[in-house]
Amino acid sequence: MSAAVASLAPAAPLERSTRFAVVRRFGRRPPAVLGAALAFAVIVMAVFAQVLAPWAPAANDFSAILAPPLAPGHLLGTDELGRDVLSRIIWGARVSMQAGVLATLLAMVVAVPIGLASGYYRGVLDTVVMRLVDTLLAFPFLILAVGFAAIFGPSLQIATLAIGLVQIPKQVRIARGEVLSLREETFVQGAVADGASDAFILFRHILPNVANTLLVQATVLIPYAILGESTLSFLGLGVQPPTPSWGVMLTAAQAFLSQAPWLALVPGITILVTTMSFNLLGDGLRDTLDPRDAGR
Amino acid sequence: MTRYLLRRAGGSLIALVLASVIVFVGVRSLPGDPAVALSGEGRDPAVINAIRVKYGLDQPLPAQYLRWVTLAAVGDLGSSAKTGAPVGRIVLERIPVTVQLALMSLFAAMAIGIPLGVLSAVRRGHIPDYVGSGVALLGLSMPTFWLGIVLILVFAITLRWLPASGYVSPFTDPLESARRMLLPAIVLGSGFGAVLMRQVRSAMVESLQADYVRTARAKGLSEARVVGIHALRNSLITVVTIVGLELGALISGSVVTEQIFLIPGFGRLVLESISTRDYPLIQGVALFSAAGYILLNLLVDVLYSLLNPRIRVSRFSA
Numbered sequence: 001m002s003a004a005v006a007s008l009a010p011a012a013p014l015e016r017s018t019r020f021a022v023v024r025r026f027g028r029r030p031p032a033v034l035g036a037a038l039a040f041a042v043i044v045m046a047v048f049a050q051v052l053a054p055w056a057p058a059a060n061d062f063s064a065i066l067a068p069p070l071a072p073g074h075l076l077g078t079d080e081l082g083r084d085v086l087s088r089i090i091w092g093a094r095v096s097m098q099a100g101v102l103a104t105l106l107a108m109v110v111a112v113p114i115g116l117a118s119g120y121y122r123g124v125l126d127t128v129v130m131r132l133v134d135t136l137l138a139f140p141f142l143i144l145a146v147g148f149a150a151i152f153g154p155s156l157q158i159a160t161l162a163i164g165l166v167q168i169p170k171q172v173r174i175a176r177g178e179v180l181s182l183r184e185e186t187f188v189q190g191a192v193a194d195g196a197s198d199a200f201i202l203f204r205h206i207l208p209n210v211a212n213t214l215l216v217q218a219t220v221l222i223p224y225a226i227l228g229e230s231t232l233s234f235l236g237l238g239v240q241p242p243t244p245s246w247g248v249m250l251t252a253a254q255a256f257l258s259q260a261p262w263l264a265l266v267p268g269i270t271i272l273v274t275t276m277s278f279n280l281l282g283d284g285l286r287d288t289l290d291p292r293d294a295g296r
Numbered sequence: 297m298t299r300y301l302l303r304r305a306g307g308s309l310i311a312l313v314l315a316s317v318i319v320f321v322g323v324r325s326l327p328g329d330p331a332v333a334l335s336g337e338g339r340d341p342a343v344i345n346a347i348r349v350k351y352g353l354d355q356p357l358p359a360q361y362l363r364w365v366t367l368a369a370v371g372d373l374g375s376s377a378k379t380g381a382p383v384g385r386i387v388l389e390r391i392p393v394t395v396q397l398a399l400m401s402l403f404a405a406m407a408i409g410i411p412l413g414v415l416s417a418v419r420r421g422h423i424p425d426y427v428g429s430g431v432a433l434l435g436l437s438m439p440t441f442w443l444g445i446v447l448i449l450v451f452a453i454t455l456r457w458l459p460a461s462g463y464v465s466p467f468t469d470p471l472e473s474a475r476r477m478l479l480p481a482i483v484l485g486s487g488f489g490a491v492l493m494r495q496v497r498s499a500m501v502e503s504l505q506a507d508y509v510r511t512a513r514a515k516g517l518s519e520a521r522v523v524g525i526h527a528l529r530n531s532l533i534t535v536v537t538i539v540g541l542e543l544g545a546l547i548s549g550s551v552v553t554e555q556i557f558l559i560p561g562f563g564r565l566v567l568e569s570i571s572t573r574d575y576p577l578i579q580g581v582a583l584f585s586a587a588g589y590i591l592l593n594l595l596v597d598v599l600y601s602l603l604n605p606r607i608r609v610s611r612f613s614a
Contacts, residue, residue, distance in 0.1 A: 131307075131310060131311070131314070132314065134307070134311050135310075135311045135314040135315050135318065136318075137544070138311055138315050138544075138586045138589045138590045138593075139315070139318070139544075139582075139585070139586055139589075140544040140545070140547040140548040140585060140589065141544065141545075141548045142547070142548035142551045142552070142566070143547070143548070143551075143566060143581075143582055143585050143586075146551075146566055146567065146570050147322050147578070147582060149570065150326055150570045150573070150578065151322070151325050151326050151327065223437065227439055230439055230441075231439060231440075231441060231552060234439075234441050234552070235551070235552065235555060235567065237570075250439075250441065250442060250445065253445070254445060257445065257448065257449050257453055258449075258453045261449055264442070264445045264446070264449065265446075267442075268439065268442035268445065268446065271439050271442060272434075272437055272438050272439070272442070275436075275437040275438075275439075276433060276434070276437035279433060279436060279437050280433070
């Protein structure tokens with residue numbers, strides 16, 4: 001019996017040759033490659049901020065207050081306190097990536113096991129979980145985030161927590177939906193007949209088969225979390241000044257719109273390019289990894 | 297059909313009750329004792345005690361919840377801790393402003409998203425498709441608050457065509473009201489328009505390959521009729537779905553948009569209630585937004601099932 005089941009099992013996710021095929025397919029999509037390269041650049045910027053930034057993020061150059069871009073020593077100009085915009089953008093990448101990656105991890109780590117169990121066991125557990133998920137979806141992101149900031153005080157950690165938690169219901173739904181169709185597959189039915197434990201089936205057979213969908217979801221979540229962090233910081237509910245964050249920079253820039261428009265343009269374009277790069281990467285991964293799209 | 301509607305309404309009612317519990321527990325978790333906050337500067341223990349008894353704060357939490365939810369069910373959401381005005385009235389005064397903004401942004405999103413989606417699908421793989429997809433990607437990736445700042449910079453500060461902020465009621469001066477709402481509506485509608493464009497495009501691509509479209513073409517109908525009447529009509533159901541899915545984003549977006557353009561709507565009230573730590577107002581605002589979302593979603597679902605009987609049947613049997 002177990003030999004028969006083993007022959008049915010397609011659970012081994014990606015063989016080496018398949019992996020090469022995936023990389024080749026991905027490489028044939030220029031927007032996806034561009035997205036991956038830009039996203040990588042932002043990650044490098046965040047990790048090596050200390051080395052890459054020409055100035056400390058809070059260092060003031062009082063001889064160059066509101067200096068325009070290309071001013072000596074300040075490639076992207078300075079703000080109203082003479083702080084180097086380029087350096088603050090580089091340090092801001094660290095804040096954005098921290099929020100993006102941690103919020104995504106939080107959402108995935110909590111949502112995936114709940115979604116897997118809910119879809120696999122169905123019954124009362126599924127009904128309760130889905131009812132809760134529907135209720136939590138009724139709270140718009142900013143209402144929840146504002147509530148969190150009110151309870152715990154505004155900070156990057158709380159903003160990250162709020163962004164991650166808000167995503168959980170949606171991710172539970174996605175993971176559950178995947179499991180609902182997988183549990184009817186022959187290789188899962190075979191494993192059940194073979195007497196495999198639920199945990200073994202969930203983690204050995206089902207999880208590897210939903211991994212692609214989850215990876216794509218994670219890539220889509222990162223730009224969403226980056227936008228969320230900058231929005232919350234812009235509203236004063238996230239990172240607090242003087243910590244450099246792209247959202248905080250934009251809040252301060254509002255007072256100098258006609259005088260120093262670059263203060264608003266540079267962080268805005270940085271957020272746009274960053275989120276767009278992760279969106280392109282996510283689109284590319286989905287087209288490459290989603291079996292329904294394969295061979296198109 | 298009646299059974300489906302009843303089932304759907306029952307689900308919404310349960311979600312509403314659960315949402316009220318979450319709001320109640322959330323507000324009770326806020327730091328500080330509401331009785332002390334309401335007692336003012338004096339902090340007289342006798343006054344604090346009297347306030348506790350008056351508002352039922354000396355009761356156990358379940359009793360407090362029942363009292364609050366019973367009053368909320370008949371429209372009594374308490375009074376603002378700062379102004380003393382009824383919370384229900386404050387919220388209802390702000391709602392029409394946000395509804396006007398939301399409707400104008402929906403219109404802006406549809407005016408951009410639907411034609412762009414149709415054009416991209418019809419000219420799939422050609423320049424219009426790439427341009428359309430590029431615009432949609434921009435709309436999805438752009439922070440709304442930044443778009444607001446850029447539009448103010450270009451149209452209000454540089455060109456001086458439109459006002460940078462402020463609100464005028466459409467009942468006072470409809471033209472000025474529309475002029476002031478134009479930039480905020482574009483900002484709020486940009487993300488929605490991008491999602492709409494993508495969905496309309498993929499729905500149209502599918503429709504254009506369907507048998508009934510081939511039949512329509514075989515009958516000799518003009519391409520405009522095939523696309524405009526046959527394919528588009530069947531793709532428009534997507535618009536209803538997206539409206540339902542994007543309602544939450546619309547409420548969140550209104551908070552940011554109203555803050556940038558200084559519009560005195562519901563979104564701005566959310567931030568004001570937090571910055572003044574007005575707990576009864578926070579509670580009312582959170583409950584109102586959750587209830588509004590749940591009820592609007594129910595409406596969208598009902599509308600959806602009326603438009604597409606297949607969905608009704610499959611959901612019912614699920």
